[in-house]
Every structure is written in C-alpha cells, then in structure tokens.
Amino acid sequence: MPDQPFADLFRDTEHLSWAPTAQVRERGRRRTRQTRIAAALAAVVAVAVVATGAVALAGGREGAPTPVLPATGSPTPSPAPSATSAAPRPSTTSTTPAAPPSSPSRTPSAGSTDPAIPAAAMLRLSDLPAGFTMAEDDIDGDWSLESVSIYCREAPTGTSNGRLAQRTVSFDSPTDRMIQRVVRFSIRDAALEMDAVRALFTDCKPRGATSSMSVLADGLGAGDESLLVGSDIEGVRSRWLVVRQGDLVAQVALDMDTTPKEARRYARPVAQRLCAGSDTC
Incomplete structure (x- = not known):
C-alpha cells in the first residue's frame, strides 16, 4: 500500500490538466529573459548612482570654502590723540644774527662760461711805451717759455695742460x-699751470755748464698770481712775465734784460685786461 502523503498528492493531481511541454518551455524562456533584463537594469542603475555620487562628492570638495583659522590675537586700538599733541606748535624765528657778507675773494671758484678769449682781454698799444705797433696773427718761432724745457737734462712736468682756448698778439718796435699769449683753462688747471711754470724754472738742470734758469720774482702785485722767470741758455738770455687772473693765464715775452721792477709795470695792465675775458674779477 502506498504511503499516505503520496496517496494525497496523487488524489489532488489526478484531475489536473497539464500545459503542453512547448508552452512550459516558452514560459521558462520568458521568465529567464525577464530576469536577465531586470538584472541588467539594476546594474545600469547602480552604475549611474555611483557616478552621480562621485560627481556630487567632487563638486562638494571644490566648492567648499577654505576654513578660516581663528585669529590668535585682537588688534590693539591706537590711542586717541591728546589735546596736547594735536595742538600746532608755535613757529619760532632764530635769533642768531646772520653772518656779515664776506669780502669778495680774488680766488674764484668757477671760470667763464664762454671759452673764447675776446680781444679786449689782450694788451693794447696804450699799455706800452711809444713806438710799438700791433700785429695780431699766428706767431712763429720758439718764443714761449715752454721751449726752454728741451735744454733740461730731465724736464719737469710739462705746462699748458687742459687748454680750452688761446689768443696771441705781438708788438714790434x-x-x-x-x-x-693768453690761454683759458679751468680754474684748477690755471692754478696748476702756474705751479708748473715755477717747477720748470726751479727744478730744471740745464745741459750746458754755463746755462741757468730761475724764478726772478714771484708776486708782482697783479692778478691772482704773477711771476717773472728767466733763462740764460749758452749766453742767450730771455725773460717772461706770467700772470693769472681766474681761469686765464697770460704769458708775455719781454726784453732779455727786464728787471722785476720793470716787469711789475707791465703786470698790472696785463691783469686788468684779463678781467675783460674772465668773470672772476
């Protein structure tokens, strides 16, 4: 005799109408497709959710404001200006008396602005003894005091450095x-020119045993500086008057026997004429 559970199952299913096999298979295939589609849709939704969350997270990080650190101290308020400090100070006038104006110096600090030497700065016939005539042109020959330096065993530092302009005139009788000859220098170079003339006639040791050079007078009472220098080169004597007025230096070739007293008589008009070419008088 069959078991009771089996008998009950047989009784319940005895009168059931079973679907055909093809229909059962079609239902199985349909259910499988639905399951696969549902799984695919679930996967797509999951991917979309993950991507959206990542974008939202990234946007939240970029847009988040940078946290501000708390201040470690509070600003110290500036004190209000007091009535004493705000009040204007009364102006005072110095009671120190002004120094009296100094007397004009004969040693200028600046030279003339125009380097050209005017004719008025040269000697005129009225400054010389009667019988002279004037010829203003280029003078030939070794007449200047610089020419005697060739007779020195060891010539001192040369003269006439830094010339800015010059003018020459001759007088014959x-x-x-x-x-x-009048030469314009800077103020500094004009003073150095006078020192160079002194050095030439003081330090030069002539080659010939009978030759000599010397400063015959220094300070003839004219201009800023004035000299009378002379040479005796193998029996040939020469004399030169040199006068500086500001930035101008005048050199005058005189008679070979001119004395300091006679040179003083020429030095004064030379210095006075130089004032016409210098703003230092």
Whole structure:
C-alpha cells in the first residue's frame, strides 16, 4: 500500500490538466529573459548612482570654502590723540644774527662760461711805451717759455695742460719785440699751470755748464698770481712775465734784460685786461 502523503498528492493531481511541454518551455524562456533584463537594469542603475555620487562628492570638495583659522590675537586700538599733541606748535624765528657778507675773494671758484678769449682781454698799444705797433696773427718761432724745457737734462712736468682756448698778439718796435699769449683753462688747471711754470724754472738742470734758469720774482702785485722767470741758455738770455687772473693765464715775452721792477709795470695792465675775458674779477 502506498504511503499516505503520496496517496494525497496523487488524489489532488489526478484531475489536473497539464500545459503542453512547448508552452512550459516558452514560459521558462520568458521568465529567464525577464530576469536577465531586470538584472541588467539594476546594474545600469547602480552604475549611474555611483557616478552621480562621485560627481556630487567632487563638486562638494571644490566648492567648499577654505576654513578660516581663528585669529590668535585682537588688534590693539591706537590711542586717541591728546589735546596736547594735536595742538600746532608755535613757529619760532632764530635769533642768531646772520653772518656779515664776506669780502669778495680774488680766488674764484668757477671760470667763464664762454671759452673764447675776446680781444679786449689782450694788451693794447696804450699799455706800452711809444713806438710799438700791433700785429695780431699766428706767431712763429720758439718764443714761449715752454721751449726752454728741451735744454733740461730731465724736464719737469710739462705746462699748458687742459687748454680750452688761446689768443696771441705781438708788438714790434724798431728796437724790441713783445709777444703775448693768453690761454683759458679751468680754474684748477690755471692754478696748476702756474705751479708748473715755477717747477720748470726751479727744478730744471740745464745741459750746458754755463746755462741757468730761475724764478726772478714771484708776486708782482697783479692778478691772482704773477711771476717773472728767466733763462740764460749758452749766453742767450730771455725773460717772461706770467700772470693769472681766474681761469686765464697770460704769458708775455719781454726784453732779455727786464728787471722785476720793470716787469711789475707791465703786470698790472696785463691783469686788468684779463678781467675783460674772465668773470672772476
């Protein structure tokens, strides 16, 4: 006799109508497709959710404001200005008396602005003894005091450095000839020129045993500086008057026997004429 559970199952299913096999298979296939589609949709939704969450997270990080650190101290308020400090100070006038104006110095600090030497700065016929005539042109020959430096065993530092302009004039008489040359320097170089002339006639040691050079007078009472220098080169004597007025230096070739007293008489008009070419007088 069959078991009771089996008998009950047989009784319940005895009168059931079973679906055909093809229909059962079709239902199985349909259910499988639905399951696969549902799984695919679930996967797509899951991916979309993950991507959306990542974008939202990234946007939240970029847009988040940078946290501000708390201040470690509070600003110290500036004190209000007091009535004493705000009040204007009364102006005071110095009671120190002004120094009296100094007397004009004969040693200028600046030279003339125009380097050209005017004719008025040169000697005129009225400054010389009667009988002279004037010829303003280029003077030939070794008449200047610099020419004697070739007779020195060891010539001192050369003169006439830094010339800015020069002018020459000559005066002739039946028995004599006088030549003047005026050179413009800077104030500093003009003073150095006078020192160089002194050095030439003091330090030069002539080659010949009978030759000599010397400063015959220093300070003839004219201009800022004035000299009378002379040479005796193998029996040939020469004399030169040198006068500085500001930035101008005048050199005058005189008679070979000119004395300091005679040179003083020429030095004064030379210095006065130089004032016409210098703003330092």
